[in-house]
Amino acid sequence: MQTDTKNKILDIAADLLQDKGFNAFSYHHISSLLGIKNAAVHYHYPTKESLGIDIIRRARSNFAQITQEASSLHLYPWQQFDIFLDIYRKNLSDNHKVCLMGSLGAAYFTLPSGMQEEVKLMVNEILDWLTQLLESGRSSNNFTFKGDARSKATLITTSLAGALQMARITDNTHFHTVIDQVKADLSN
Amino acid sequence: MQTDTKNKILDIAADLLQDKGFNAFSYHHISSLLGIKNAAVHYHYPTKESLGIDIIRRARSNFAQITQEASSLHLYPWQQFDIFLDIYRKNLSDNHKVCLMGSLGAAYFTLPSGMQEEVKLMVNEILDWLTQLLESGRSSNNFTFKGDARSKATLITTSLAGALQMARITDNTHFHTVIDQVKADLSN
DNA sequence: TTGCATACTTACTAACTAGTAAGTACGTTT
DNA sequence: AAACGTACTTACTAGTTAGTAAGTATGCAA
Numbered sequence: 001m002q003t004d005t006k007n008k009i010l011d012i013a014a015d016l017l018q019d020k021g022f023n024a025f026s027y028h029h030i031s032s033l034l035g036i037k038n039a040a041v042h043y044h045y046p047t048k049e050s051l052g053i054d055i056i057r058r059a060r061s062n063f064a065q066i067t068q069e070a071s072s073l074h075l076y077p078w079q080q081f082d083i084f085l086d087i088y089r090k091n092l093s094d095n096h097k098v099c100l101m102g103s104l105g106a107a108y109f110t111l112p113s114g115m116q117e118e119v120k121l122m123v124n125e126i127l128d129w130l131t132q133l134l135e136s137g138r139s140s141n142n143f144t145f146k147g148d149a150r151s152k153a154t155l156i157t158t159s160l161a162g163a164l165q166m167a168r169i170t171d172n173t174h175f176h177t178v179i180d181q182v183k184a185d186l187s188n
Numbered sequence: 189m190q191t192d193t194k195n196k197i198l199d200i201a202a203d204l205l206q207d208k209g210f211n212a213f214s215y216h217h218i219s220s221l222l223g224i225k226n227a228a229v230h231y232h233y234p235t236k237e238s239l240g241i242d243i244i245r246r247a248r249s250n251f252a253q254i255t256q257e258a259s260s261l262h263l264y265p266w267q268q269f270d271i272f273l274d275i276y277r278k279n280l281s282d283n284h285k286v287c288l289m290g291s292l293g294a295a296y297f298t299l300p301s302g303m304q305e306e307v308k309l310m311v312n313e314i315l316d317w318l319t320q321l322l323e324s325g326r327s328s329n330n331f332t333f334k335g336d337a338r339s340k341a342t343l344i345t346t347s348l349a350g351a352l353q354m355a356r357i358t359d360n361t362h363f364h365t366v367i368d369q370v371k372a373d374l375s376n
Numbered sequence: 377t378t379g380c381a382t383a384c385t386t387a388c389t390a391a392c393t394a395g396t397a398a399g400t401a402c403g404t405t406t
Numbered sequence: 407a408a409a410c411g412t413a414c415t416t417a418c419t420a421g422t423t424a425g426t427a428a429g430t431a432t433g434c435a436a
Contacts, residue, residue, distance in 0.1 A: 023208075024298040102294055105353030109284075123354065146372050147372060150365075151365045154351075155347055155365070162349035162351075165346070166293060166346050169296060169308055169311050170308065181339050181340065
């Protein structure tokens with residue numbers, strides 16, 4: 001059981017991470033938003049690395065839950081794909097947040113090693129799941145694409161990560177443009 | 189005419205920016221790599237914003253030069269596209285640097301306003317050029333793709349930005365995978 | 377009621393940050 | 407020879423950073 005404060009810290013820190021990046025938020029930012037002292041944040045997360053690791057772990061667990069749920073509901077490939085896209089749509093609508101892969105990838109070489117390992121796990125899990133969805137969707141004639149499914153999964157994931165970054169520089173239409181293009185490229 | 193030192197500062201700062209991100213390098217990093225004092229860097233670039241702006245301006249000017257040269261040589265669409273891809277290939281081979289759009293997009297909301305403006309100009313120039321190349325390449329039956337050229341240009345640019353970030357997290361094959369997929373999606 | 381764990385606050389440190397003011401060495405112009 | 411601009415160094419500041427040590431209030435268990 002996580003305490004209320006610990007959960008709030010995680011919420012705020014994840015938000016800041018996807019808004020400003022890992023090297024542009026501090027314990028003080030978090031504590032002042034919560035109306036507590038920075039030492040209280042250190043009580044729950046002794047180091048910034050431990051905090052960063054927990055942010056990624058929670059995202060991994062959320063992703064696993066979303067995909068398991070979609071799987072247990074026996075949704076069609078296109079419906080499952082749309083649930084996947086919703087993750088990115090939500091980031092965009094939530095003050096132009098960038099996805100975790102984008103935020104952490106850009107700062108990757110400045111991250112503590114424990115976080116780097118966790119990011120690797122996360123990216124591979126996303127790629128594994130999407131690859132499987134594309135593969136089975138192609139078998140059932142729902143998706144059409146050239147090449148192997150993992151390549152396509154990689155292309156889609158990198159496009160979406162880049163699209164969120166592009167959207168904050170230019171405007172939201174570029175993001176929706178990418179989504180439409182990705183969908184068009186999967187359709188017959 | 190720029191001085192030798194000023195050019196070296198720009199080289200090192202651009203490198204650090206594409207390696208660690210704007211919020212993870214300091215005047216001290218630059219000066220110590222050059223064997224000078226941090227005040228000497230401030231002499232050439234009074235503020236970090238002025239330094240950041242110059243990094244982007246130089247990249248814009250380099251891009252304009254590359255594309256103008258390709259244009260004046262009357263290269264085929266595929267050759268021009270390959271020159272464009274070389275920019276990204278070079279970033280990858282140069283210690284897994286990320287492209288400027290990716291680095292600055294991830295930290296966008298922490299950037300001084302002058303830099304934000306400069307990034308916008310850069311992204312639009314890249315998009316304009318690629319859109320035109322795709323359009324004329326399609327007219328001449330060299331490229332095949334659905335939808336309008338600017339959408340395709342957006343998809344390609346975001347894929348490549350994301351691919352460089354993904355490559356440092358996982359491995360280089362993911363980057364080449366994206367390049368191959370992008371090319372396949374442009375071919376007949 | 378004593379003891380202990382939880383969840384903090386107070387008060388601090390050492391390192392690093394961008395940025396500045398004043399001085400210096402040196403080559404060029406007048 | 408005097409004056410000036412360029413390219414620095416020395417020496418500093420004020421603010422921010424992650425992280426710590428010691429103390430405190432509260433509630434629960436023995």
